[in-house]
Amino acid sequence: MWTDSQIQALRAALLHWYDREGRILPWRVRPEDRAAGATPDPYAIWLSEVMMQQTTIPHGTPYWHKFLTLYPTVEDLAAAPLDDVLTHWAGLGYYARARNLHKCAAIISEAHQGRFPETKAELLRLPGIGDYTASTIAAICFDQPESIVDGNVERVIARMHRVATPLPKAKPEIRRLAAALADPDRPGDYGQALMDLGATICTPRAPSCDLCPWSDECAAYAHGDMTAYPIKTPKKETPVRLGHAYVMLKDNQIWLRRRSEAGLLGGMMEVPGSDWQSERPDFSPPVEAEWSRLTAPVRHVFTHFELRLDIHLAQVMTDPPGDGRWVAVSALHTQALPSLFRKVLDRANVT
DNA sequence: CACGCGTGGAT
DNA sequence: TATCCAAGCGT
Structure with a gap:
């Protein structure tokens, strides 16, 4: 495909662009800081990578700052109750990440003396760390020559080569092409540079090819069909599910359930x-009360279905079953709920 | 390997 | 309003 000198030139052009135009994400250790002796904290990098999985940088970044303040070290995170971790994760989504984060922190803290393993193969054994995250930690923190491939990199590589196979089937091919280009001398900087190129220049809708350091070698640019890549298999439509939500007020408190x-x-x-x-369930509240239903349902879109919830509201006199999963909290303590339920309470006007 | 798994911003 | 999709992982 490319000669060695072409590959060298592509690597150099990318890193040169990154040095001048790359975003300074808060967890990134810049070259000048590295020269001054700074080294990436694997705990902080791991935390950032897990939090940014399928998450936009602006949404995830405040959570990263909050977690580093609450839990400065992996031992602090491991020592925290899982419930606290879930509470602080609320609103970020994909909650299995938080459960795996806590589990992984315990393993690092107890079985690895608080140190992260330095190879991709060892990192891959940890919960919540998959191919992408293992490669990224190994490359950024331990200078391992791993090729980093996230959604941004897939898009850049698919355009550079006009990969004809649709995703996700094309993943192995894209991995190979990406690995052939990756810089083994500066794997962390190279990987972050390529992701940043995809995020800021080689964007999904309207790429800024006139600013791209790789446009000269980009097959899709040459053909003028950049936005056709990566080709994707059509996704199936999201079904609708229906349900009821019961906003149970006890004086100034709200009943919640785990x-x-x-x-x-x-x-x-x-x-x-x-x-x-798919069929609306019967109205069957946990306790008898004077229930009133809000006119419009709450609509919430998950990854794989759309939910429409009828909202019912009542002051309740009797307590729900004391099975340990129920708790009455003040309205001030409802911000630590998944967004769906914050939306429900907001609609019911009880927050 | 196809699917389950959240949320919010951009267009 | 509808659609896309983001520094993916587990099963």
Whole structure:
């Protein structure tokens, strides 16, 4: 495909662009800081990579700052109750990440003397660390010559080569092409540079090819069909599910219930409600009361279905079953709920 | 390997 | 309003 000298030139052009135009993400250790002796903290890098999985930088960054303040070291995180971690994670989504984060912190803290393993193969054994995160930690923190491939890199590589195979089937091919280009001398900087190029220049809708250091060698640019890549297999439409939510007021408090540990929103607190099904379940509140229903349902879109919840509101005199999953909290303490339930309480105007 | 798994911003 | 999709992982 490319000669060695072409590959060298591409690497140099990318790193040169990154040095001048690359974003300074808060967890990034800049070259001048490295020269001054600074070295990336694997705990901080791991935390950032897990938090940014399928998450936008602006949404995730405040959580990263908050966690580093609450839990400055991996031992601090391991020592915290899982419930606290889930509470602070609320709103970030994909809650299995938080459960795996806490589990991983315990393993690092107890079985690895508080140190992260330095190779991709060892990192891959840890919960919540997959191919991308293992490669990234190994490359950034330990200068391992690993090729970093996230969604940004997939897009850049697919355009550079006009990869004809649709995603996700094309992943192995894209990995190979990316690895052939990756810089083994500065794997961390190279990987972050390529991700940043994808995030800021080689964007999904309207790429800024006139600013791109790689446009001369980009096959899609040469053909003028950049936005056709990466080709994707069409996704199936999201079904609709229906349900009821019961906003139970006890004086100035609200009854919440803990969800089961597995599955959707696992382990998180919820506004109690029915199952969510394609046919609307029967109205069946946990306790007898004078229930009133809000006119419009709350609509919430998950990754794989759309939910429409009828909201019912009542002052309740009797307590729900004391099975340990129920708790009454003040309205001030409802911000640590998944966004769906914050939306429900907001609609019911009780926050 | 296809699917389950959140949320919010951009267009 | 509808659609896309973001520094993916586990099963």
